[in-house]
Amino acid sequence: MTKTQMTRKDYLLDQKQKGRHIFGVFPAQYPKELLWAMNVVPAEIWDPPVEITAANAHLQPYICSVVRFGLELVLEGKCDFLDGFLFPHTCDSIQNMASVIHDYIGANKPCYFFYHPKNPHGKAAREYYVLELKNLMRSLEKQLGPLNPDALKQRIQQGHKISSLFGEFYDLRAKGELDVGNGEFYEQIRRGEYLFPDDLIPELEGFLARNKGKGEKRLMPVILSGVLPNPPEILTLFDELGVRVSHDDLLIGSRRLLVPPSNLKDPFKQLAESYFSMPPCSTKGAPIVKRREYLLSLIKATGAKGVIFNVVKFCEPEWFDVPNLTDELKKRGTPTLVLDTELNQGLSGQMKTRVEAFVEMIS
Amino acid sequence: MRLWRFKGLSMTYFAGIDIGSLTTEVVILDSNADMLSYSINLTGADCNEAVDQALGQALSRAGLSRDQLSFIVATGYGRVTIPFSDKKITEISCHGTSAHHLFPDTETVIDIGGQDSKVIRIDKEGKVLDFTMNDKCAAGTGRFLEVMAGAFRVSLEDFGQLSLKAEREIPISSVCTVFAESEVISLIAQNQAREDIIRGLHSSVVNRIWNMVQTVGVHGAVTMSGGVAKNRGVVVLMEEKLGKPIHIHTEPQIMGALGAALLAKRHFLQEK
Numbered sequence: 001m002t003k004t005q006m007t008r009k010d011y012l013l014d015q016k017q018k019g020r021h022i023f024g025v026f027p028a029q030y031p032k033e034l035l036w037a038m039n040v041v042p043a044e045i046w047d048p049p050v051e052i053t054a055a056n057a058h059l060q061p062y063i064c065s066v067v068r069f070g071l072e073l074v075l076e077g078k079c080d081f082l083d084g085f086l087f088p089h090t091c092d093s094i095q096n097m098a099s100v101i102h103d104y105i106g107a108n109k110p111c112y113f114f115y116h117p118k119n120p121h122g123k124a125a126r127e128y129y130v131l132e133l134k135n136l137m138r139s140l141e142k143q144l145g146p147l148n149p150d151a152l153k154q155r156i157q158q159g160h161k162i163s164s165l166f167g168e169f170y171d172l173r174a175k176g177e178l179d180v181g182n183g184e185f186y187e188q189i190r191r192g193e194y195l196f197p198d199d200l201i202p203e204l205e206g207f208l209a210r211n212k213g214k215g216e217k218r219l220m221p222v223i224l225s226g227v228l229p230n231p232p233e234i235l236t237l238f239d240e241l242g243v244r245v246s247h248d249d250l251l252i253g254s255r256r257l258l259v260p261p262s263n264l265k266d267p268f269k270q271l272a273e274s275y276f277s278m279p280p281c282s283t284k285g286a287p288i289v290k291r292r293e294y295l296l297s298l299i300k301a302t303g304a305k306g307v308i309f310n311v312v313k314f315c316e317p318e319w320f321d322v323p324n325l326t327d328e329l330k331k332r333g334t335p336t337l338v339l340d341t342e343l344n345q346g347l348s349g350q351m352k353t354r355v356e357a358f359v360e361m362i363s
Numbered sequence: 364m365r366l367w368r369f370k371g372l373s374m375t376y377f378a379g380i381d382i383g384s385l386t387t388e389v390v391i392l393d394s395n396a397d398m399l400s401y402s403i404n405l406t407g408a409d410c411n412e413a414v415d416q417a418l419g420q421a422l423s424r425a426g427l428s429r430d431q432l433s434f435i436v437a438t439g440y441g442r443v444t445i446p447f448s449d450k451k452i453t454e455i456s457c458h459g460t461s462a463h464h465l466f467p468d469t470e471t472v473i474d475i476g477g478q479d480s481k482v483i484r485i486d487k488e489g490k491v492l493d494f495t496m497n498d499k500c501a502a503g504t505g506r507f508l509e510v511m512a513g514a515f516r517v518s519l520e521d522f523g524q525l526s527l528k529a530e531r532e533i534p535i536s537s538v539c540t541v542f543a544e545s546e547v548i549s550l551i552a553q554n555q556a557r558e559d560i561i562r563g564l565h566s567s568v569v570n571r572i573w574n575m576v577q578t579v580g581v582h583g584a585v586t587m588s589g590g591v592a593k594n595r596g597v598v599v600l601m602e603e604k605l606g607k608p609i610h611i612h613t614e615p616q617i618m619g620a621l622g623a624a625l626l627a628k629r630h631f632l633q634e635k
Contacts, residue, residue, distance in 0.1 A: 335493070349440050350479060354496055357455035361491045 008043070008194050013081065015041045015196060021083040021144060023112075026070055026097070027227075028251050028283050030088045030114050031133055031271055033159045036197055037152040038137075038144045042086065044193040045070045046252065047230050047343045050078070058100050064314040065343040066227065067093045074101055084110040084143065090283045091317050110143050112136060118285040120276060129272045152267045158197040159259065159274075165204040166192070166257040172208075174246050174302040176217030182235040182245050189253060220359065221246035223298050225325075226310040226341075227318060228252040233347040234310065234339075234355065241359045246302035249295055251318075255281040282317035291321055292328045299334055305362040306335040308355070313340050335362050375433040377631065378421070379623025380414055381454065382406060382441025385477030385505065386590070387413040388620040389421040391432075396464070396628060400424035401617045410441040434631035436623040440479075450630055455483055455494050457622030462586040463489025464625055465618075466610040470583025473572060473601065473609070474618070475591035477505045482575045484582055495578045502538040503571030505591045510540050511564045514547050515557055519594070522561060526596025529562030538571060565596040573604050586610040588618035 006014065012022050023035060025042040035042045048069050055072040073079055085107055087098035102111045114136050117125040137147055166189070172178040173185060180188075188207050192200055222238075224245045229235055229252075238245060248254050255278065262273035280286030280294050295307060307329055311318045326336045337358040339351060375394040381387065387406045391399045402420035406413045422429060437448035438457045445451075454474070462469040463485055472483040480503050484493040497503050512522040533555055537543045543564070550560050568591075585605055591597055592615035602609055612618060 330493070340498075350496060353440070353453050353455070357453040357491065357494060360453055360456045361494070 012041065012043055012194065016081065016083075020196065022081065023084045023086050024074075024079050024082045025086045026088065026090070026094055027066060028088060028090045029116060029256060029275070029281070030086055031136070031275075033152065033155040033271060034133065034137060034140070034147075035086070036155040036158070038140050038147055040083075040140075040144070041194065041196050043082070045073060045079075046193065046228055048073045048078070049344060050076060058104075059097075062314050063093050064312050064316075066312060066315070067097045069343060071097050071100065074107070075105070082109060084112065086112045086114060088114045089116060091315075093314075093316070112139055116275075116284060120284050120286065126269075126272050126276060129275060130268045133268050133271055149267070155197065156267055156270055158201065160261040161201055162192065162197060162204065163257060163259040163261070165201070165208065168208060169204075170247055170254060170258065172212060172215065173244070174221075176215045176219065176221075176244060176246075177213050179211045179214035179216075181239040182229075182243070183232060183239065185245070186229045186232075186235060186253075189257070192257070193252070216244070218242075219244035220363065221302050221304045222362070223247055223249060223295065223302070223304045223307045224253075224310060225249035225295065225307055226251070227312045227315055228343075229310065230312075230343045231341065231346050234341075234351075237347060237352060237355055241356060243359055246304050247298045249279070249291075249298065249307075251281060251283065254298075255279045282321050288321055288324050292325060295325065295329065296332070296334075299329075304334075306337065306358065308358065309336065309338045310341055311338065313342050374431075375628075375631065376425070376427055376431055377624045377627035378418065378432045378435045379457070379620040379625070379627055380418060380435065380437045380439075380442075380445060380448065381457065381617075381619035381623060382410050382414060382437065382439040382445065383454075383477050383619070384440055384479075385509075386616065387417045387439075387441070388617045389414075389417045390617055390620040390624040391421050391425045391427065392621075392624040392628060394628070396625060398621070398624075399427070401614065401620065403614075403616055406441065410444040414441075414445055434627040434634075436627040436630070438619055438623040449627070452623060452626055454619045454622075455481060455496075456491055457619045457626060458588050459483050459485040459491045459622065460489050460625050461618040461622035462588060462610075464621070465612050466584060466586050468584040469586040469610060471576070471579070471581055471585045472588060473576065473585060474588040475503070475505060475568075475572065475597070476589040476619075477509075480504050480572055480575065480589075482572070482579045484579045493579050495575045497571070497575065500538075501540050502543075503568050503575075505589065507540050507543070507568060508564070508591065508594065508597075510544055511547060511561075514544050514551070515561065523565070523594035523596035523598075525558050526561045526565040527599060529558040530556070531559050531562075532566055533559045533563040535560075535563045535567045538567065543567065561596070565594075565600055568597055569600040569604060572601065576604075581605060584610060586612075588612070588615045590616045592616075 021040045023040050025044050050072050052072045054075040055068050101107050117128045220243045259274045260277040262270040264270045280290035329336050377392045379390045388403050390401045400421045402417045404417040435448045436450050437445040438454045442451040458474045462472040474481045480497040512519050587609045592611050
């Protein structure tokens with residue numbers, strides 16, 4: 001069976017058999033390159049297809065479903081084969097879930113915590129970020145042995161390559177020169193959430209070679225903003241309505257994947273420079289002005305006719321920004337649609353009506 | 364697409380079918396966009412049966428048969444279930460279109476239907492500029508009022524009139540239909556005046572809609588559509604909030620179907 005045909009679980013088990021360490025990584029921003037360099041396969045946990053039952057006992061009703069699904073996965077024992085967890089400090093809810101798993105339930109495996117500076121433009125932010133990277137490295141070394149500096153440099157190069165390939169994905173998509181529907185596009189994007197770079201790079205290259213230059217340019221371009229494209233049925237609906245997501249401002253998408261390379265010599269400073277040059281993100285405390293400018297730049301570059309905010313219910317960092325962003329976009333004549341979504345709940349008739357009405361409005 | 368020829372003249376007829384959660388409406392227009400007939404039927408459990416019945420009635424009242432219709436547009440939540448429609452268009456576009464057709468100065472449409480509510484902003488041509496819809500629950504919809512009227516054992520027609528007779532308003536704290544019904548039953552048990560409770564229930568609906576109105580903003584003249592527009596209690600409270608009168612068609616329940624029929628005519632001419 002080829003890696004492309006393997007399920008996520010089969011792939012991770014295969015990697016484990018090959019001697020790699022498998023870590024469950026919760027959203028959203030973390031130094032993948034450092035984990036790769038230590039022979040760790042980070043398997044990101046966003047929206048696993050489980051039925052939530054046990055997690056509800058630990059979480060208040062106003063906690064988002066990313067956290068709810070992640071905790072359920074752990075409680076159901078579906079993470080037992082993992083060698084560790086990494087909890088980036090993305091928001092209060094993920095921080096509290098880390099505490100529930102580590103302090104109360106007991107994960108029975110190593111847990112690592114990664115704190116980002118929440119004031120990314122402060123003077124000390126880069127220094128703090130580099131210190132956090134080194135703290136994480138030292139913690140990991142206790143379990144996995146010393147970091148090979150050359151391996152880190154090699155993985156950083158692979159990270160640049162992956163980002164450049166994703167950049168090409170988005171450029172072609174923007175021009176309508178990628179011959180895939182919305183669902184297939186994001187399926188490929190999301191393979192990066194668990195494939196090791198040695199496998200991801202050839203897969204992305206193959207995908208580009210197969211689909212480059214044959215896209216449908218006449219489809220209605222829109223920008224998709226939010227955390228992730230879930231429920232996946234929304235992407236199918238876009239296809240049915242002749243809508244092309246011409247670019248995105250998704251946390252699982254352009255906000256994390258378009259990482260500008262750095263020429264600094266020190267690999268930790270390189271990682272820090274790249275981190276601070278990525279597109280603005282609510283989970284990194286990016287100023288609203290930067291987020292607005294980013295969205296406007298995507299609209300201008302792709303000729304998008306509107307912006308759809310597909311926001312996970314109770315996602316605090318996202319919802320803080322949405323009213324301001326929609327107001328600003330409307331003032332500039334860009335139609336917006338806001339969808340309040342529960343993950344893995346399918347597409348309700350009402351949600352479908354909203355999307356269809358929005359498409360009628362911008363047509 | 365069908366073209367009906369009558370006495371040597373091209374006669375074209377259009378139908379708009381609005382399959383809502385509670386009722387199904389059909390409007391038949393002629394080529395001058397004059398309404399020949401309409402019908403309103405309960406949707407029930409079988410959309411197709413409801414459509415057959417409603418369309419049959421409307422056609423019969425217009426003296427037409429189904430094959431004389433040149434273009435049919437289906438709208439409403441059940442639009443996807445109608446196999447014979449020429450086009451499916453959302454109720455948001457349809458309500459905007461009919462409001463503009465009936466009251467050309469309209470820029471804001473408030474539609475309160477059986478199980479959803481919408482506020483729609485349209486431009487001077489009737490094109491939708493912005494809209495919002497209620498959440499996934501039935502608070503602020505016709506169904507909410509229907510359940511509450513049932514708790515008082517009064518008809519929906521009387522329910523709105525009773526609200527206007529209130530001496531004061533008893534606020535209802537819950538927006539959930541089920542919890543609000545329990546609250547109402549407790550208030551009835553406390554011998555509170557039913558008019559005052561009913562006024563509180565109407566305020567609860569209006570406040571819910573008002574939040575949506577503020578999301579879209581009030582622009583120009585306001586038109587109300589949907590079955591709840593027949594409820595004077597809701598209309599009066601909404602007019603107080605808006606500080607201006609609201610346009611209401613004599614049969615606001617058919618505005619979705621009317622918009623669908625108008626769009627049927629437009630699409631027929633475009634495709635021709």
